[in-house]
Amino acid sequence: MTDTIYDMGLGQTEANYIPITPISFMARTAHVYPDRTAVVYGDVRRSWAETYDRCRRFASALVKRGYGRGDTVSIFATNIPEMYEAHFAVPMSGAVLNAINTRLDAEAVAFILNHAETKVLIVDPELSEVAAQAVKMTGRDDILVLDILDPQFEGGARIGTLSYDDVLAEGDADFMWVPPQSEWDAISLNYTSGTTGNPKGVVYHYRGAHLNALSNIVMWEMGNAPVYLWTLPMFHCNGWCFPWTIAAAAGTAVCLRAVREEPIFELMKTEKVTNFCGASVVLAMLVHAPEDLKKGLQAGIKVLTGGAPPPAIIIEKMEALGFEVTHGYGLTETYGAAVICAWHDEWDVRSTSERAELKARQGVRNLAAEGLMVADPETLAPVPWDGETMGEIFMRGNNIMKGYLKNPSATEKAFRGGWFASGDIGVMHPDGYVQLKDRSKDIIISGGENISSVEVEDVLFKHPEIMEAAVVARPHEKWGETPCAFVTLKAGATVTEAEVIAYCRQYMAHFKAPKTVIFGPLPKTSTGKVQKFMLREQARALDLQG
Template structure:
């Protein structure tokens, strides 16, 4: 028997098995009326009402519905009310400029645009055939109206997720029902999720569909706590209030929690209970040590891309590492990890990481040439450089475009950043290539100092020279008040490099 995968399967099980359980606790402090606490039965009812409203408007399976929102129950419902009924949900980064949002709405061909009330004025000029503000009762059909059944096609596009644009115009990544199913099952399995967990949405739901965790949590009856805006102290409060056991975060969020923990009164919430799943960029090893020692949380590293739904690798502490000193265990956990079940990894002759799996995208929306290039040879080309050791563990050395080639030697900016992070005065750092008449390009470190600390350029360069090969050490350090990141916590190094390369051409940029 072959039953097509459908993202609505996760909500069907939640309603059937855990219908009376609180499935979502909406953000109480938001411009739209909060939906408060919803049972999984109520969440499923809202998804059906949303689908019935789309029926009334003539928005058919295959049509695109864009949504621009911070984390909210209405966004979560739309994964099922839109994507689960054959339409294509287009979750848009709420931090983008209006012209960038307009590009995505136009490029995706979205017939409907759903907008968070807080963004309504800023996005006033961005429209679609149907435009609704979240919180408007017109989003849902009258209670009791059943939607038209959809004959599921597991290879149909469920969501169209636009890349974060770290290197160019964002591309629309076509993620199928089969992709989402495979990702959710492997994510839930590797993280050991059960119906005794409580999940906190610190990760933006728009980003790779919240890494698939809305589906994992629903399918296993896990209560989902919505957090609208990131604040380290508020994360700790929610963990304490709701007895949260699991959250996903970019390294910048981990840093915010660690900072808040410094002034937290009483025991840190979640000690020996919480596991924090981190991706986006390898955090410094000292951060991993601090998570385990200062917070008492389990640190899990994963690696993937929007194009891979996103899970490719998992790095979770193994029993063989239990007796290692914290720093040695952290050195193992800083790696991207071993391939998730169903994932095959390879590294080509240029050092680029390649992947094969059922989580790999169907293609880039309306970009056949880019699709063919990304899937050349039957492997997905990640754009990341890396190495795989004898036990199958992947270490990401750098984005291919972020590798610094100085005097003919390749230098991983990540390795240099990790070294600088180990200096007690360094709070944030980005290492980039800048032009050099002698070497072609050379290494510059952009550094944010921790409050109340001091360091000089010479001191930081000397710190690196004591710990790295000479050619890997920065030749200059520039101190900054802050480093701009995108909505998912990633440094956009091509933007940081751009002023230094103005009027010059750099390979790869």
């Protein structure tokens, strides 16, 4: 490439080019708003100056102990202040943060610790038993285990020789952290759910984390000083990058150890919460909560929902309570929500149900993304924008992972023709908005016809006596597969299988309606997604005639 007049003598210097990092957000906010509340957790209230001080001290201590670029620091914790601080302190040291799913068993945690070559493990007392088993199962004695001392939690045991606070005390508050050598350096490592075999380690880079964190503010119209309630696990895609977003917006992180309806509603009122994120199961929990908990709730709290597609009826009921719902979509590989259902003012005049249907769509790419399409998975030819033709959802941009750790074959499979293949099936509407229809493995093929399990679930959620629903394929002797619905009823409901099937047949083509209905609780992951692989196993266990 030949230099132009704009390249000659105009090079990168320390004055005009610094690798971008989301860690700089905290440095700025601590300087501009040192006394503004950064973290709330029970009786703990820390300012941005105090939080920045703690992060620098912990980073300094890690460096003094010899940890740095390329080393993995894992944390196994709920949404408590130490988990929030780790999102800044670990990268400040140059190390890579690995936040571990709190719902995993010891065997899965041990696999992650070995696969990630973890050097330091920070442990929440609530998870100490599983962590102790996992460390033992690694067969290693070189992992530095640090216990979090949480006076607000009763129980747990010390499993390390040092505490988080002990190491914190070793550090210097004036530690001069530096930006990464490259924006392409790894900032964090997140593992997929691993429902079929070992989980894959998804590597995030600084550039993606920085841009996605800023995109959250703009796309969700968060403004300055949002009060964010941590209902979304911080271990899940680094909390969709919101630890860094909150720092950039000079907001307040309201920590929450357990996602239960009582403390959620209480904190919303007492802390004047403005924003929170959560899977559709969290929204359903709030919708069905006792009425006395909802009294006095302020209107206008913004909720960003993702994970399993939320049924339109749940969005409608949330908005009836005064919440402002925005729908996002993404994967671990896309730093969380890379697609967002951007709202149009002209939609305000639509009916309540029409607005809910529009919001149930996944939407358009966010500011950090560069491309979004629905295409044929083999040819990558885009499907017609007709809202009906299904294809695979593909994405590209700075908020796509570096790749899978130590797994070049899986990385190569994920990247095709300059695009990231999501494995999700969707349609493109005439206005350019994507709508998710299924995971590729969840599409039900009955008599040669494709049935979207999401479409059937949307109808089921509209039934007044149904609280939760999931639909999978059940093998059938004649049709190959038929829809099998797993349903959780509201307390005291007595709906029968025949009544559920008849209800569905009123609102969709008869071949799409469930042929089987099974009642009971649904198995879920820690992020609220229904574990459909378990339901598919149950459906396959039924006789083939059905």
